Amino acid sequence: MGLEGKEETSSFLRDFLDECGGCAVIDGGFATELERHGADLNDPLWSAKCLLTSPHLVRRVHLDYLDAGANIIETASYQATIQGFEDHGLSKEEGEALLRRSVELACEARQIYYDRCIKDSSDFLRNGKYWRRPILVAASVGSYGAYLADGSEYRGNYGDAVTVETLKDFHRRRVQILANSGADLIAFETTPNKLETKAYVELVEEEGIEIPAWLSFSCKDESSVVSGDSILECASIADSCKQIVAVGVNCTAPRFIHGLISSIKQVTSKPILVYPNSGETYDAEHKTWVKSCEGKDEDFVSYVNKWRDAGASLFGGCCRTTPNTIKGMTKALSGNLL
Numbered sequence: 300m301g302l303e304g305k306e307e308t309s310s311f312l313r314d315f316l317d318e319c320g321g322c323a324v325i326d327g328g329f330a331t332e333l334e335r336h337g338a339d340l341n342d343p344l345w346s347a348k349c350l351l352t353s354p355h356l357v358r359r360v361h362l363d364y365l366d367a368g369a370n371i372i373e374t375a376s377y378q379a380t381i382q383g384f385e386d387h388g389l390s391k392e393e394g395e396a397l398l399r400r401s402v403e404l405a406c407e408a409r410q411i412y413y414d415r416c417i418k419d420s421s422d423f424l425r426n427g428k429y430w431r432r433p434i435l436v437a438a439s440v441g442s443y444g445a446y447l448a449d450g451s452e453y454r455g456n457y458g459d460a461v462t463v464e465t466l467k468d469f470h471r472r473r474v475q476i477l478a479n480s481g482a483d484l485i486a487f488e489t490t491p492n493k494l495e496t497k498a499y500v501e502l503v504e505e506e507g508i509e510i511p512a513w514l515s516f517s518c519k520d521e522s523s524v525v526s527g528d529s530i531l532e533c534a535s536i537a538d539s540c541k542q543i544v545a546v547g548v549n550c551t552a553p554r555f556i557h558g559l560i561s562s563i564k565q566v567t568s569k570p571i572l573v574y575p576n577s578g579e580t581y582d583a584e585h586k587t588w589v590k591s592c593e594g595k596d597e598d599f600v601s602y603v604n605k606w607r608d609a610g611a612s613l614f615g616g617c618c619r620t621t622p623n624t625i626k627g628m629t630k631a632l633s634g635n636l637l
């Protein structure tokens with residue numbers, strides 16, 4: 300990509316945020332909402348299983364989050380990998396098609412939402428003109444640890460045999476496909492360590508990935524990602540990459556978010572995104588969530604404006620949050636949204 304393209308990339312998210320009024324709302328727990336609709340995710344493919352078994356539910360969950368006010372919806376590809384689909388007995392081509400399908404389903408939901416808005420136009424008139432809420436489709440890329448399906452994205456210890464090269468090779472084809480699928484950006488999410496951060500950055504640079512990306516970390520306290528690597532170091536690596544247009548934290552307990560925003564702000568001037576989970580702990584063996592005894596994280600919707608004051612500009616929810624959480628966030632931020 301030439302310089303012109305790089306300038307376009309760096310202003311992409313800032314222009315979007317301006318269009319939204321300064322802040323944007325990301326969707327909430329995707330798998331959580333699939334489960335609420337009856338999906339059984341006790342499978343190594345986790346939420347990606349629904350791309351195979353119940354695409355209508357995937358589209359429905361995207362619509363639930365659009366109805367709740369989200370400006371950015373993330374695709375069902377978090378745990379959708381070509382390797383994972385092959386382990387499930389599908390061919391490489393079928394796996395690749397399902398990755399593309401995850402983006403199509405989100406784009407279809409956005410179109411359905413917009414079409415409905417036009418029909419019900421009284422809600423979408425601003426100053427006598429039609430106004431469409433800006434909506435982006437972010438192609439989710441979960442970590443190598445997500446593919447392992449054993450909760451590794453909350454530990455980040457891949458062992459000595461896994462190198463930056465291993466991780467780049469693991470993600471390469473999937474990232475190429477998602478980057479050419481019609482998604483507006485890539486969401487590298489629940490990133491657990493410095494190794495995978497480096498791999499993502501090198502991969503988008505080496506492959507000349509042409510759409511922007513955000514890079515978001517799963518963290519264990521106010522200063523470290525779950526592997527124990529420093530958030531300052533990880534966020535600096537993300538900051539060094541032109542293609543990365545926002546840096547942040549997801550699937551992390553709400554009580555750490557304020558401190559993490561302050562840390563990230565020290566090493567980047569890119570927009571900061573936060574979409575915490577409910578503060579519960581994941582039991583990978585049973586694929587369920589258990590209440591955490593380390594402190595209460597109830598009702599984090601009420602913290603959103605404090606996080607905005609601390610320097611974040613994109614807000615949403617991760618596991619165990621719902622469209623109600625997002626509705627509450629949209630309302631709490633309404634003074635900062637168009």
Ligand SMILES: C[S+](C)CC[C@H](N)C(=O)O
Nearest residue numbers: 345445448449450581583
């Ligand atoms: C973000 S975690 C809850 C996703 C599921 C995990 N990779 C597993 O397969 O158990």
Ligand SMILES: N[C@@H](CCS)C(=O)O
Nearest residue numbers: 328329330377489550
């Ligand atoms: N986008 C994924 C993230 C899991 S940590 C989901 O919400 O299910």
Ligand SMILES: [Zn+2]
Nearest residue numbers: 550576617618
């Ligand atoms: Zn999560």
